[in-house]
Amino acid sequence: MVNQERLWQRLMALGEIGKQPSGGITRLSFTAEERAAKNLVRQWMIEAGLAVREDAVGNLIGRREGRDAGAAVVLAGSHLDSVLNGGNFDGPLGALSAVEAMQCMNEAGVQTDRPIEVIAFTDEEGARFRFGMIGSRALAGTLTLDELEATDSDGVRILDAMRQAGLNPAKISEAARSKGSVHAYVEVHIEQGKVLEQAGLPVGVVTGLAGPLWLKFTIIGQASHAGTTPMSMRHDALVGAAEILQVIEHETRKEERTVGTVGQFSVFPGGVNIIPGRVEFTLDLRDVDADTRQNVELRIRQQARQICDARGLALDVQVLQDIDPVHCSVDIQNTVYEACAALGLKAIPVVSGAGHDCMQLRDLCPVGMIFVRSKDGVSHHPDEWSSPEDCAAGAAVLYHTLLKLATV
Ligand code: HGY
Ligand code: MN
Ligand code: MN
Numbered sequence: 001m002v003n004q005e006r007l008w009q010r011l012m013a014l015g016e017i018g019k020q021p022s023g024g025i026t027r028l029s030f031t032a033e034e035r036a037a038k039n040l041v042r043q044w045m046i047e048a049g050l051a052v053r054e055d056a057v058g059n060l061i062g063r064r065e066g067r068d069a070g071a072a073v074v075l076a077g078s079h080l081d082s083v084l085n086g087g088n089f090d091g092p093l094g095a096l097s098a099v100e101a102m103q104c105m106n107e108a109g110v111q112t113d114r115p116i117e118v119i120a121f122t123d124e125e126g127a128r129f130r131f132g133m134i135g136s137r138a139l140a141g142t143l144t145l146d147e148l149e150a151t152d153s154d155g156v157r158i159l160d161a162m163r164q165a166g167l168n169p170a171k172i173s174e175a176a177r178s179k180g181s182v183h184a185y186v187e188v189h190i191e192q193g194k195v196l197e198q199a200g201l202p203v204g205v206v207t208g209l210a211g212p213l214w215l216k217f218t219i220i221g222q223a224s225h226a227g228t229t230p231m232s233m234r235h236d237a238l239v240g241a242a243e244i245l246q247v248i249e250h251e252t253r254k255e256e257r258t259v260g261t262v263g264q265f266s267v268f269p270g271g272v273n274i275i276p277g278r279v280e281f282t283l284d285l286r287d288v289d290a291d292t293r294q295n296v297e298l299r300i301r302q303q304a305r306q307i308c309d310a311r312g313l314a315l316d317v318q319v320l321q322d323i324d325p326v327h328c329s330v331d332i333q334n335t336v337y338e339a340c341a342a343l344g345l346k347a348i349p350v351v352s353g354a355g356h357d358c359m360q361l362r363d364l365c366p367v368g369m370i371f372v373r374s375k376d377g378v379s380h381h382p383d384e385w386s387s388p389e390d391c392a393a394g395a396a397v398l399y400h401t402l403l404k405l406a407t408v
Pocket of ligand 3: 079090356
C-alpha cells in the first residue's frame with residue numbers, strides 16, 4: 001500500500017537536519033534548521049504531486065485537488081520542529097506519512113471527491129518560546145498578535161524570529177481557516193508511551209488527549225551572605241521552591257492519571273556562597289480530565305502560597321500555556337478502525353498523554369489521531385525509535401482513512 005523504504009529513507013534524511021553530537025535532534029521554530037527541514041519536505045511534497053505553499057505563519061502546505069475543488073478540505077500532517085535534543089520521529093512521522101499517502105494516491109491514480117492538504121505545522125513543541133502549537137493555532141484562528149511578543153532565552157521575540165524567517169507577523173490572521181472550510185483533520189504520530197508495545201500492536205486509535213497546562217513559578221526571597229546569615233533569619237527562595245516541588249509530586253501522585261513535570265529550574269544569583277534570592281521553574285501539569293487537572297492545580301497553588309507566606313517569600317505564578325483535554329471524533333475513530341481492518345491490522349484505543357496540533361483544531365473540525373508503536377515508550381530523547389514496518393503501517397492506515405474521509 002505505501003512505499004516503506006521511501007518513507008523510511010525520508011525519515012532518516014530529515015533526521016540529519018539539526019542532529020546533535022548526542023545523536024538527538026534540535027530543530028527549533030523559525031531557525032535555519034527548521035527552514036532546511038521545510039525545504040526538504042517541500043521537495044518531497046512536489047515529488048508527491050502536491051501544489052505547495054507556505055501560509056502566513058510558516059505552515060508548509062501541500063494540496064491535492066479532488067473532484068470538487070470547492071468541497072471542505074481534509075487535512076493531515078504534523079510538525080517538523082523538535083524539542084531540545086529530541087528524537088527523529090516525533091512530528092516528522094506524521095508529516096511524512098501524509099506525504100507518502102498522497103504520493104501513493106497519485107501513483108495509483110486515485111481521485112477523491114474532497115481536496116486533501118498535507119500540513120507541516122510550525123512550532124508545535126514550544127521548545128523555543130515557552131508555548132507551542134503556534135502554527136496550528138494560527139490555522140485555527142486563535143493565535144493573537146500580542147502573543148508574538150513572547151521571547152526566547154536570548155530575548156528574541158516570536159515576531160522578530162518570524163521576520164528573520166521571511167514572514168510577516170502582521171499577516172498571521174491570513175493563515176486562519178474559516179468554519180466549514182475543513183472537513184476533518186487526521187494525524188499520525190508516535191505514541192511516545194508503552195501501551196502499543198505492551199499490547200504487541202503496531203498502531204492504535206487515539207480516543208482523547210490530556211490537556212497540558214504550563215505554569216511558570218517565580219519565587220523571590222532575599223539573597224544574602226551564606227556565612228553571616230543565621231538560618232532563622234533567611235528568606236531562601238530555593239528551599240521554598242524545594243518544598244513546592246515536594247507538593248507537586250505529592251498532589252499529582254494522589255490522582256490516577258495526572259502527571260506533573262518540572263522541566264526548567266533556575267537559581268539566582270547562583271553563587272556558592274550566596275543564599276538564593278530568586279528561583280524560577282516551570283510546571284507541566286496534565287490530565288485527560290479537565291476538572292481533575294484543575295483541582296490538582298488549585299491544591300498546588302494554595303500550598304505554594306502557604307509555603308511562601310511562612311518563609312517570607314514572594315510568589316508569582318504565570319500561565320504560559322493552557323490547553324484543555326480533547327476527545328477525538330468517534331466517527332474518525334471508527335474510520336481508522338475500518339482502515340486497520342482493511343489492512344488486517346488489529347488496533348486498540350489509546351489515550352494520548354502528549355499534546356498534539358489536533359487539539360488546536362477541535363473547534364474548526366472533527367479531529368482524529370493514529371498512533372504508531374514507540375520502542376520502550378521513549379520520546380523527546382535521541383533513543384526515540386519506531387520500526388520501518390510500524391511507520392509504514394501508520395502511513396497505510398492514514399491512506400485508507402484519508403480515502404474514506406475525502407470521499408463524499
Ligand atoms: O509536550 C507535548 O506533549 C508535545 O510533545 N508537544
Ligand atoms: Mn513532542
Ligand atoms: Mn509531536
